[in-house]
Amino acid sequence: MQYKDYYNSLGVKRDASQSDIKKAYQRLARKYHPDVSKETDAEERFKEVGEAYAVLKDPEKRAAYDQLGNQWKSGEQFRPPPDWNDGFEYSGGFSDTDAAAFSDFFESLFGAQANARAEDAATRFHPHGQDTHAKIVINLEDAYNGATRTLTLRHPHLDPSGKVAFHERHLNVNIPKGVYAGQHIRLKGQGDAELRSGQPADLYLEISFESHSIYTIKGKDVYVDIPVTPWEAALGGQITVPIPSGKIKVTVPANSTHGRLMRLKGRGIPAKLPGDLFVRLQIVLPAANTAEVREAYENLKRVADFNPRKQLGV
Numbered sequence: 001m002q003y004k005d006y007y008n009s010l011g012v013k014r015d016a017s018q019s020d021i022k023k024a025y026q027r028l029a030r031k032y033h034p035d036v037s038k039e040t041d042a043e044e045r046f047k048e049v050g051e052a053y054a055v056l057k058d059p060e061k062r063a064a065y066d067q068l069g070n071q072w073k074s075g076e077q078f079r080p081p082p083d084w085n086d087g088f089e090y091s092g093g094f095s096d097t098d099a100a101a102f103s104d105f106f107e108s109l110f111g112a113q114a115n116a117r118a119e120d121a122a123t124r125f126h127p128h129g130q131d132t133h134a135k136i137v138i139n140l141e142d143a144y145n146g147a148t149r150t151l152t153l154r155h156p157h158l159d160p161s162g163k164v165a166f167h168e169r170h171l172n173v174n175i176p177k178g179v180y181a182g183q184h185i186r187l188k189g190q191g192d193a194e195l196r197s198g199q200p201a202d203l204y205l206e207i208s209f210e211s212h213s214i215y216t217i218k219g220k221d222v223y224v225d226i227p228v229t230p231w232e233a234a235l236g237g238q239i240t241v242p243i244p245s246g247k248i249k250v251t252v253p254a255n256s257t258h259g260r261l262m263r264l265k266g267r268g269i270p271a272k273l274p275g276d277l278f279v280r281l282q283i284v285l286p287a288a289n290t291a292e293v294r295e296a297y298e299n300l301k302r303v304a305d306f307n308p309r310k311q312l313g314v
Contacts, residue, residue, distance in 0.1 A: 003078035004105045006052035006065060014070060017162040018057065025053040051102040059164045060090040061110065063156035066164070068109075080108055086208070089134040089153040131201045132191040137208045138175055140215055140222070143269050144244040146177035151205075173205065178271040180220050183207045215244065220275025222268045227284045228252060233260075241279055243267060250279060258283040 007014050010024040032039060032046040039045065055061045064085050072078055134153050142149070151171045159165040171190065179185065184204045191201030209217050216223040226241055236254030240247055250262065260281045268275025288294045 001078055001104050001108060003072040003074060003076045004048075004051070004103060005072070005074040006055050008074055009048050009052035010056065012056075014066070015163065018059070018158060019162050021053070021056045025049060025057070029053075047102075051106055054102065055106070055110075059156045059158050063154075063164050063166070064088050064090065065109065078105065084109075086135055086137045089132050089155040089203070130191060131204060133204045133206065135206045135208050136173065136175075136185075137210055138179075139210050140212050140217060140269075141244045142175045143179050143207075143209070144177065147175040149173050149175055171203075178269060178274075179207045180269050180271055180275070181207055181209050181217065214242065217269075220269040220271050220273070221278060222275065223278045223280060225280045225282050226250075227282045228256075230283055230285060233257070233281060233283050243277060245270075252281065256281055 007016070010021060010028065012020055012024050016024075028049040029046065031037060032042045032049065034043045034046055037046075055065050067088060068080065068084055132155070134151075136149070136151055138147070138149065141147075149172075151173050152168060153171065154166040154168050156164050156166055171187070173185070173187070176185070184206050187203040187205065189200045190203035214224055222244070224241070224243075226239065228239060232239060232252055233256045234254065236252050236256070238249050238251050241250045248264075248267070250264070252262075258281065262279040262281070264277040264279065266274045267277035286293060288297055
């Protein structure tokens with residue numbers, strides 16, 4: 001996926017006011033409108049400036065986009081960091097059709113937020129404020145054990161000069177045991193307040209996980225690579241395996257091969273329907289750095305009659 005520099009698309013600086021952004025869009029939209037433009041790439045450029053304006057005209061979209069920083073250039077390969085919009089609070093003002101009409105880059109950043117707006121549709125006629133949304137990044141152990149975290153949220157708005165500024169607030173959040181990536185935690189009464197009644201809406205926190213040095217997470221399932229010795233793999237036996245909630249004993253079947261995947265049912269994220277823990281065996285050979293170990297390898301070579309390349313015909 002290619003990075004899109006929306007400021008470059010509109011020919012404005014990153015600190016441009018909302019008024020300057022609107023003027024730049026209007027000028028370029030007239031220039032590249034397919035009905036009047038004679039430019040060979042008019043239709044493509046018209047879509048490009050339309051997508052850029054859809055993001056930069058909205059203080060919330062613009063603030064979220066700005067959090068990516070400016071270290072990328074248009075056309076470079078890009079993958080958004082998992083925590084790119086951590087702590088950013090938005091009110092769901094994202095069109096459902098935008099994500100479908102624009103690029104994969106737009107979809108990767110704002111698709112989930114457009115979906116969140118669709119979730120709000122059922123409550124938009126209620127006499128209270130607008131539900132807000134934010135993402136919270138937790139570690140895997142929090143999902144296994146539950147936790148309390150202090151969350152700093154930044155809500156964008158336009159200052160008197162027409163530039164994006166932030167209102168910051170702090171919340172203590174209880175992370176329930178069993179949450180998983182993509183799940184939403186509802187904080188009742190923590191959304192925007194309705195102007196006339198002052199009745200607050202709700203805040204929805206989308207759960208995301210930090211990358212882990214040991215575990216890989218797929219939905220509610222957890223994967224861990226466990227080193228084993230050649231004799232543990234060949235002879236079988238019990239080994240101790242770390243899991244996010246502690247340690248467990250696991251039986252390795254005899255004649256296990258490198259990469260064997262062992263499923264521990266229900267040992268994944270302990271949700272209402274818990275996931276599974278998958279242990280992937282990684283056979284590690286001891287170094288032949290002593291006479292005794294070299295002799296052991298020589299004896300194994302004589303008695304094993306083993307050729308791992310036999311199936312290749314060599």
